[in-house]
Amino acid sequence: MIGSVYFSSFELVPKSVHSRWGTKSYRFMDERILTLIDFIRSETDEWAGSATCNDWYWGGSNDSRGFRPPDDPDGASLSAHKRGCAVDLVFKKCSAEEMREWITDNIDLIQEKTGIRSISMELGVGWLHIAVENLDD
Numbered sequence: 001m002i003g004s005v006y007f008s009s010f011e012l013v014p015k016s017v018h019s020r021w022g023t024k025s026y027r028f029m030d031e032r033i034l035t036l037i038d039f040i041r042s043e044t045d046e047w048a049g050s051a052t053c054n055d056w057y058w059g060g061s062n063d064s065r066g067f068r069p070p071d072d073p074d075g076a077s078l079s080a081h082k083r084g085c086a087v088d089l090v091f092k093k094c095s096a097e098e099m100r101e102w103i104t105d106n107i108d109l110i111q112e113k114t115g116i117r118s119i120s121m122e123l124g125v126g127w128l129h130i131a132v133e134n135l136d137d
Helices: 015-028 031-048 096-105 107-114
Strands: 086-091 119-121 128-132
Touching: 031 086, 031 096, 031 107, 031 128, 086 096, 096 107, 096 119, 096 128, 107 119
Parallel strands: none
Antiparallel strands: 086 128, 119 128
């Protein structure tokens, strides 16, 4: 079964999706993004702390930072989020820029350990937007 070591299914999908699918909501996430975010957490947990994607489960307002259904008003119609290939994370003890720097500095290790070749990040935002793509460049 597809899943994550560090992220519960409700953290990765909107409330409307989780209400319908429960823990089976992982099916909407690309396995590569789950592998990637679990690896990043395992390697950075000591200095970066926990990471939050969606926080609706705890009464927060974020519910579109992982998978976005096709009718979600956030983002482009064919965005990586709507294909289950992207997440937006906020880390407890480090900034998004610090995490982007760590990922850039350790990209060879990340690619070697996860087997994921095409990883993209959005720059200039206060969260880590990270995506996996079906490209090899």
